[in-house]
Structure formats: structure tokens, C-alpha cells
Amino acid sequence: MRxxxxxxxxFDVGLRNLDVIMGCERRxxxxxxxxxxxxxxxxxxxxxxRRLDNLSILAASQTRDKDALTREGVEKxxxxxxxxxxxxxxxxxxxxxxxxxxxxxxxxxxxxxxxxEVSSVRDSDRVLGLLSSKTRRAEKGDxxxxxxxxxxxxxxxxxxxxxxxxxxxxxxxxxxxxxxxIPESPAVLRASNVGAPVIFEERSNAAKAYSDAVSRxxxxxxxxxxxxxxxxxxxxxxxxxxx
Amino acid sequence: MSMFSFxxxxxxxxxxxxxxxxxxxxxxxxxxxxxxxxxxxLLQREIIEVIERHMKVGGDSVDIKIERGDDLSMLEIxxxxxxxxxxxxxxxx
Numbered sequence: 001m002r003x004x005x006x007x008x009x010x011f012d013v014g015l016r017n018l019d020v021i022m023g024c025e026r027r028x029x030x031x032x033x034x035x036x037x038x039x040x041x042x043x044x045x046x047x048x049x050r051r052l053d054n055l056s057i058l059a060a061s062q063t064r065d066k067d068a069l070t071r072e073g074v075e076k077x078x079x080x081x082x083x084x085x086x087x088x089x090x091x092x093x094x095x096x097x098x099x100x101x102x103x104x105x106x107x108x109x110x111x112x113x114x115x116x117e118v119s120s121v122r123d124s125d126r127v128l129g130l131l132s133s134k135t136r137r138a139e140k141g142d143x144x145x146x147x148x149x150x151x152x153x154x155x156x157x158x159x160x161x162x163x164x165x166x167x168x169x170x171x172x173x174x175x176x177x178x179x180x181x182i183p184e185s186p187a188v189l190r191a192s193n194v195g196a197p198v199i200f201e202e203r204s205n206a207a208k209a210y211s212d213a214v215s216r217x218x219x220x221x222x223x224x225x226x227x228x229x230x231x232x233x234x235x236x237x238x239x240x241x242x243x
Numbered sequence: 244m245s246m247f248s249f250x251x252x253x254x255x256x257x258x259x260x261x262x263x264x265x266x267x268x269x270x271x272x273x274x275x276x277x278x279x280x281x282x283x284x285l286l287q288r289e290i291i292e293v294i295e296r297h298m299k300v301g302g303d304s305v306d307i308k309i310e311r312g313d314d315l316s317m318l319e320i321x322x323x324x325x326x327x328x329x330x331x332x333x334x335x336x
Contacts, residue, residue: 122273125274
């Protein structure tokens with residue numbers, strides 16, 4: 001959306017979902033594993049997004065085992081892609097297994113996505129530990145992977161009531177810079193239902209928050225703001241009551 | 244109970260503080276020694292070895308627990324020594 005040539009790779013082999021979220025599930029012919037194993041060329045497997053010219057998607061395999069991903073294979077694909085694209089986004093599976101390991105291994109920067117919830121924050125801390133030890137940058141000793149925190153499903157009202165951890169709490173515990181705060185929003189489910197990224201629902205607060213996060217990622221200085229919760233207007237409330 | 248306590252929020256709604264405190268303690272421990280849980284079985288085996296040099300105990304009679312706290316952690320080792328009757332019984336067999 002900012003004009004940078006970008007490719008997103010799904011690393012969740014066996015549980016592919018990036019295609020349905022992006023709404024291109026019916027156009028997947030070849031996947032990441034096919035490319036790694038030499039069964040398809042990279043350009044055959046890349047799916048061009050219908051909404052944005054400079055966005056491509058590389059789907060994960062739905063049937064293979066995650067061990068089909070090899071470090072050398074991933075490196076080769078990433079090298080080839082880096083010639084064509086400005087940003088390569090590796091969508092990591094949750095957890096710390098092989099797929100997640102390879103998604104982070106070649107990274108220059110990492111976005112750690114966390115909910116304000118104990119299990120999520122604990123796991124993020126573990127992942128941050130791995131980012132600082134089990135990546136190419138860490139192993140070769142040439143700097144660290146720059147990590148950003150993206151807090152999702154944040155509910156300002158519940159945080160104010162003390163029912164949810166505050167942004168500062170999560171920030172203090174994980175001690176990495178905050179990239180954005182995505183409010184809990186019905187637009188997110190709506191977006192995944194129709195297979196269009198939520199950022200296109202421009203009027204929703206989640207879209208604004210994601211847009212802010214992207215700006216910060218590409219290097220703009222932007223004040224951190226919490227998008228207010230979406231409140232139905234009086235008119236909408238009346239309509240809902242009569243419906 | 245003061246007459247205003249009725250208006251105060253019940254304490255269970257302020258669970259976010261509990262979450263934060265639990266995480267802080269947990270992660271402080273996980274960051275210092277990520278391998279701590281793996282040490283316990285080793286410790287248990289070595290303790291049994293030392294004790295067995297001097298007296299007869301079974302592998303099941305050592306119980307190791309750990310309680311991680313904010314300021315200090317407690318390692319509790321419980322060793323069950325066989326009574327005189329079981330000793331006599333085992334000696335005769």
C-alpha cells in the first residue's frame with residue numbers, strides 16, 4: 001500500500017492459512033515446498049495480489065510435513081526473492097518448532113505479535129530469547145535481529161477497569177519497542193470472513209492501527225495512539241434494537 | 244466493612260495486576276536458567292547415589308519439589324528412610 005515491492009511467505013507448513021486470509025486460496029497452484037524441492041519455479045508459485053500490484057504471496061504446503069522445509073532451500077528462495085522485492089515478510093507459525101525456526105532464522109527484523117494475556121506474553125518472551133540466539137545474525141555475530149512488539153486485541157476499556165494488562169505492563173515485561181497497538185475489533189473477523197486484509201476496511205479502528213504500525217515499520221516517526229473502541233452510533237443502536 | 248465498600252469494584256475484576264505480577268516472577272526465573280527443570284531429575288539421581296553409599300533407600304523414596312517465589316525459591320527434598328521393620332524384612336530375604 002506504500003508502494004514498496006513486498007512478498008509474504010507462509011511458513012506454516014501443513015496448516016496453511018495465509019491464502020484464505022488474503023483471499024487467494026483458489027489461485028494456489030504451487031507452494032513454497034514445491035519451489036524448495038525444485039518441482040516448480042519461484043515465479044510460478046508466487047501469487048500476485050489482485051488488490052495491490054506490488055504485493056505477492058507464497059503459500060505454504062497444506063499436505064507436506066514441515067520437515068520438507070530445509071534451511072538451504074529456504075535460504076535459496078529468500079536470496080532469489082531479495083533480488084526482486086524490497087520487503088520479504090516471513091509469516092511464522094505460532095510456537096518454536098522447525099517452521100517458526102526457519103521463519104526467524106534469516107530475519108533482519110522481527111515483529112512479535114502478542115495479546116495482552118499471560119500465555120501469549122510468556123511465549124513471546126521465549127521467542128525473543130530464540131531471536132537473540134537462534135538466528136543467522138546471532139550465530140554469525142553480526143548484530144541482533146531488531147525486534148518490534150505488536151500488541152493485538154487490546155481493549156482500552158477493560159484495561160482501564162483492570163481486567164486486562166495495560167500496554168505499559170506488556171512493554172515493561174518484554175522490554176522491546178512498541179510498533180503498534182491493534183484494538184479488539186469486529187472488523188478483523190469480518191475481514192477474514194471475506195478474505196480481504198483488515199487494513200482495507202479504512203473506517204475501522206483496527207485498519208487505522210495497522211496502518212500506523214506499517215508507517216512505523218517503514219521508518220516514519222508517528223505518535224503512539226490508541227484507536228478508540230468502535231462505538232455504535234445512536235442510530236445504529238436503535239436499528240439493532242428494532243432488528 | 245465500610246459503608247462505601249459496596250460501591251467499590253470487587254477485587255476479582257482487577258486481575259490484570261495479578262497477571263502482570265505472575266508473569267514478572269515467572270519470566271525472571273525462565274530467563275536466568277532456562278534449563279532449571281532439567282536439573283531436578285539429575286539432582287534426584289545424584290542425591291540417591293550419595294545416600295545409597297551409606298544406607299539403603301529406594302529410587303521412589305526421594306521426592307523433590309521446587310517452589311519459585313519472588314525473592315527466593317525453595318527447593319524441598321524429602322527422603323523417606325525405610326523403617327526398622329522393612330529393613331529387617333529386606334535383610335532376611
